[in-house]
Amino acid sequence: MAIGYRGAMGDASLPCSTDRLELDALRRDLWPRQTLAMARGELPPAPAEVVWPRDAGEVRAALDRAQATGRAVVPYGAGSGVCGAASGREGALVIDLKRMNRVLELDAEARTVRVQPGLLGQHLEDWLARRGLMCGHSPSSIACSTVGGYAAARSAGQFSSRYGVFDDMLLAANLEAPSGTVRAGAWTPRGQEDLLPVLCGSEGALGVFSELLIRVVPLPERRWLRGYAFPNLVSAWTAMRGLLQAGLWPSVIRLYDPLDTRLNRSTRPPGPAATGRSLLSRMHALARRTPGLGAHLTDLPLAMPGLLNAVFGTLGSEVALILGFEGPEALVAAQVELAAPILEAARDLGPGPGERWFQHRHSVSYKLAPVFLGGGFADTMEVAATWSRLEGLHDAVRAAIGRHGLVMAHFSHAYPEGCSIYFSFAGKGELATYDALWQDALQAAAEAGGTVTHHHGVGPLKARAAAAEAGAAVRVWREIKGQVDPDGRMNPGRLFPDDQPEAPGPPPPDPDLGPVFAVDETSLLAEVDPAAPPSQVEAALRSRGLALRLRPDRALGPWLVAQRREALDSWECPVFAVQARFQDGASARIGPAPRSAAGPDLRRALLRRARAELVQVPVRRVDPDRPALLVQADPAAGDPRELRPAWRTPDQWAFEPDQRAIVEALGLSLTPASSRRAHGPRRSPTAPRERE
Amino acid sequence: MSPPAAADLGPCVYCPRLCRNVCPVAVGTGRESASPTAMATQVWLYLEGRTELKLALAAAALCVECGACEAICEVQQPLAHLLGDFRRALSPTGPQPLAQVEGEGALVAVEVDERRWAEALAARLGKPVARLRTEDHLGHDATGQPAWPAHLARLKAALRGRTAVVSEHRSLAVLTAAGVEAAHLLDQLGWSGAGVVHQPCAGPRLPGAPPALALACCGSRAALPSAHPDLAVQLAEDCGRRLYDERPSPEGPICSPDSTCARALREAGWTVEDPLSALLGGAEPPAPP
Ligand SMILES: Cc1cc2nc3c(=O)[nH]c(=O)nc-3n(C[C@H](O)[C@H](O)[C@H](O)COP(=O)(O)OP(=O)(O)OC[C@H]3O[C@@H](n4cnc5c(N)ncnc54)[C@H](O)[C@@H]3O)c2cc1C
Ligand code: SF4
Ligand code: SF4
Secondary structure (H helix, E strand, O other), X not given: OOEEEEOOOOOOEEEEEOOXXXXXXXXXXXXXXXXXXXXXXXXXXXXXXXXXXXXXXXXHHHHHHHHHHXXXXXXXXXXXXXXXXXXXXXXXXXXXXXXXXXXXXXXXXXXXXXXXXXXXXXXXXXXXXXXXXXXXXXXXXXXXXXXXXXXXXXXXXXXXXXXXXXXXXXXXXXXXXXXXXXXXXXXXXXXXXXXXXXXXXXXXXXXXXXXXXXXXXXXOOEEEEEEEEEOOHHHHHHHHHHHHHOOOOXXXXXXXXXXXXXXXXXXXOOOOOOOOOOHHHHHHHHHHHOOOOOOHHHHHHHHOHHHHHHHHHOOOOOEEEEEEEEEOHHHHHHXXXXXXXXXXXXXXXXXXXXXXXXXXXXXXXXXXXXXXXXXXXXXXXXXXEEHHHHHHHHHHHHHHHHXXXXXXXXXXOEEOOEEEEEEEEEEEOOHHHHHHHHHHHHHHHHHOOOEOOOOOOXXXXXXXXXXXXXXXXXXXXXXXXXXXXXXXXXXXXXXXXXXXOOXXXXXXXXXXXXXXXXXXXXXXXXXXXXXXXXXXXXXXXXXXXEEXXXXXXXXXXXXXXXXXXXXXXXXXXXXXXXXXXXXXXXXXXXXXXXXXXXXXXXXXXXHHHOEEEEEEEEEEEOOOOOOOEEEEOOXXXXXXXHHOOOEEOOOEEEEOHHHHHXXXXXXXXXXXXXXXXXXXXXXXXXXXXXOO | OOOOOHHHXXXXXXXXXXXOOOOHHHHHHOOHHHOHHHHHHHHHHHHXXXXXXHHHHHHHOOOOOOOHHHHXXXXXXXXXXXXXXXXXXXXXXXXXXXXXXXXXXXXXXXEOOOOOOHHHHHHHHOOOEEEEEOOOHHHHHHOOOOOHHHHHHHHHHHOOOOEEEEOOHHHHHXXXXXXXXXXXXXHHHOOOOOOEEEOOOOOOOOOOOOOOEOOOOOOOOXXXXXXXXXXXXXXXXXXXXXXXXXXXXXXXXXEOOOHHHHHHHHXXXXXXEOHHHHHOOOOOOOOOO
């Protein structure tokens, strides 16, 4: 039975319980290792107490209570995390946030919504849809995860290529921490450091999100989806990269490897819908229908994964890509036209595969249970890298997983600079096999230069791998954690373990090469001197036919430090890798992929605390003979936040020369181009708004 | 009746909680224990011999058997039935003995609480109305008990040749199962709830009414009020808040076609219209016994 006690703040009675029914339910999140252990008769530990706060004041009261009783605190959203970050901890106080599930305020003009953290993603989208809006954040777990969980574990949804990952949508947050309230992002008090990038991905180890301000967009007027078959992965990657680097913003760009392509029958002509059933669930169904065959059907392949992976490897190399554009009708039509030449090498499969995927896009989650019921385990690993490293990363991780389990992959979060790889795998149900698989896979990902997690977060599963990825930058985390949670009460030990030795960092870049130390032409990224004036950087890039994508008004180092997310009114990634050196000579290089969920984003905080040696920033190809298309700003043609010109001022928008179809489709009138303007104004609305 | 087997619950135990967003108890209480997966897991653990019956029954009693999870489940898991069957098999309380039909008339008012409205309906319609009193919604929560088929047969015999008029949906479900002709009071009164309409769990939608809010359970169904009275109140509070927030206009009323739900919502402090209160002159119902 629930009891209430007086909160330390005011006299509100804070609902709480020590009842076993309540505590049992908080033993596990959705880390498959725990599911497997449960199937084998073990249960993760139960916490000691649970509270259900209704507002920030009650969260504070709960933190005060933990302080008074000396308990560790585990914030709990919907427990859909797959890495164990919210799982049961003996003696802990769980703050279950699902009663904080209210939409607090919608600002339709600014296109923001203020919400409590325990709101389920699906409920937020339902609420917004009734008002013609959406966040565009659609993880497969949308029905069973909370917005606070998205921020805490740096979630990414199925439409991330157009709307960004959750980090990109989150404009401000309040976090209740043991030392007090942290106001971040757009709510950062003047003169204070904006800690929003560090709060995102903090996985409950700094405090409890109590309020979030999220970017919203109008529901799309048109949604276009189509399937394409490519002869092999490499040709499909080239097309994906081509689409994204041509300044198109697909809402969906999903590529399936040959096995996944076959299982989903994605390249076949339209027939009965393939509802995304996995190989194992089909085997399971067959086993049920054929008792003699029984469990062997599921047991056998899992017992011999190497053989089966090899057999599947011979099935052919054809792969399926699902491409989608959405937004204003004219813009969609123009993007489809611009995409056509890039897709020339592909076989057009028509709208069927895309529409089928859209209809069944959350069904994939039902695939898990049959595998566990059949005595095996199923799990997923999502890594990411720049385009230039993608193939190596794919081959290395696939080989590592394939030694222990049956593996297939798809590529679903793509950016101009790189892409994530989502491996699905299943194995025979032994914990030792599970652990060995993960250890090998994480090591392979790190060695291949990728991030160990694109969007599932860290938890005990990846704590060491994430700490290794951060290297000496973990010091930045520890400093901030020490200020915000001085007693180490918040979800201790799960994010970056305290006992891990610091990995040695890279040497400084060769100053003679500056201001542009290296260019990754495939991924369109340049490693530049953060202290060099932008004009020098631009000149050095121009000699290689490149230009900076964003337009700093001072050296990149200080510009990036001052950069604030809410200043970008549609999402863009201003910085990739960052390298900096601490006073004691230790260095750290972080940011191996366009997007990562390997703990918080420490890049800006690192630039503030250590001497920046190198920043890797996005660039675009420029041709002096083909200047940018400058047009008169025309709100009647559409909201520029939807149209996404390359840059804009209040009275002018600029599109890339290849985007002429967009300009024409929108009926925009070109202004006479000047060569200075063709490279964009020095200061644009996307430059940082300084408040620090 | 026998309880389900552990294996029957397997799909829910290993499910990543994919129906938690439609479960009114999970959403209304915000408790992890009330997610359909957690309820199923607790019962599964008991059936596997790994936990106590008391806990499993408490978990199963959280389910109001609205069927929302079953409706969206892509693997067609009959979770509402499994949890209900488990509860009924292990804490059997058969249907209470049927009362006598009192009075004459082709219509019989089914009175589920202390409110007596047969006379008011008779006055409104200008014809005699008999009454049938019940304290357990005509045995609604005993579905599937061994005594259930005989109970339905008795009910059918008692009401042969008459039309039962109900003010809520649980007895309507039992009458339908028994094959008795039944009508809802709202049709007799021509009552159409304007404003935002509470959708009673598993109850039919009010004809012509504005869209109802699916996720709003008032907590008055199945074993929840007796097993978890504090949560039942919390659900009613939350349900009322959701309905209130979704009213199409600031003046729009909250309506419920089900008088039992309306009472639960009123007890949580919300002003709610329902056909029975309308029939009784809009007067607030008397306090519960
Ligand atoms: C079937 C399935 C599909 C999935 N698909 C996707 C997908 O497509 N994309 C994706 O990104 N992820 C996906 N996930 C992973 C998961 O849904 C995300 O990690 C999600 O962000 C977790 O949210 P949650 O509310 O369930 O958080 P929880 O699991 O409850 O918690 C996750 C972490 O965040 C912390 N936390 C939660 N709420 C707060 C808060 N308010 N304040 C501070 N800390 C908090 C917890 O302490 C924990 O460390 C999937 C998971 C499953 C099971
Ligand atoms: S009813 Fe279906 S969706 Fe709900 S928990 Fe069970 S298997 Fe999952
Ligand atoms: S039947 Fe209704 S109350 Fe019961 S678990 Fe399903 S959705 Fe929840």
